[in-house]
Amino acid sequence: MHKQLEELTKQLQNYNDEILQIAEQTRHHHEFPDFLGTVKPFVDEVKQVVDEWKRTALAWIQSARPKYVYPQQIETTGENIEKIAIEAFYPNAKISRIKQFHQSIEYTLLLVCERLKENE
Numbered sequence: 001m002h003k004q005l006e007e008l009t010k011q012l013q014n015y016n017d018e019i020l021q022i023a024e025q026t027r028h029h030h031e032f033p034d035f036l037g038t039v040k041p042f043v044d045e046v047k048q049v050v051d052e053w054k055r056t057a058l059a060w061i062q063s064a065r066p067k068y069v070y071p072q073q074i075e076t077t078g079e080n081i082e083k084i085a086i087e088a089f090y091p092n093a094k095i096s097r098i099k100q101f102h103q104s105i106e107y108t109l110l111l112v113c114e115r116l117k118e119n120e
Contacts, residue, residue: 002116005060008053009112015046016081016105023088023098033089046085050078057112066115069108077108 026033033039057074060066084101087093 019088054078
């Protein structure tokens with residue numbers, strides 16, 4: 001379970017960084033994306049990883065009892081990354097809001113990685 005959770009967490013870190021890049025590019029180009037061709041496939045991909053990550057992380061929390069990692073953090077992080085995965089494609093979304101979510105998500109993902117290494 002640890003190896004799977006570590007891999008899923010790294011995938012989410014990559015998605016989180018990619019989402020921020022998409023938001024910054026979208027802001028510069030001021031173009032609305034093709035929802036069915038671009039946004040939906042990306043969001044569905046992110047959601048699939050988020051769902052698997054949440055399930056695995058919640059089971060890990062229950063069995064390993066890591067310090068300062070709580071089920072609510074996992075749920076909120078999953079919701080936030082799904083939220084900004086959509087918002088990043090739209091130029092009217094505030095980049096400061098996306099950056100704040102990005103930092104919050106990154107904090108939790110790094111915390112999970114740290115606790116996984118402690119529990120090896």
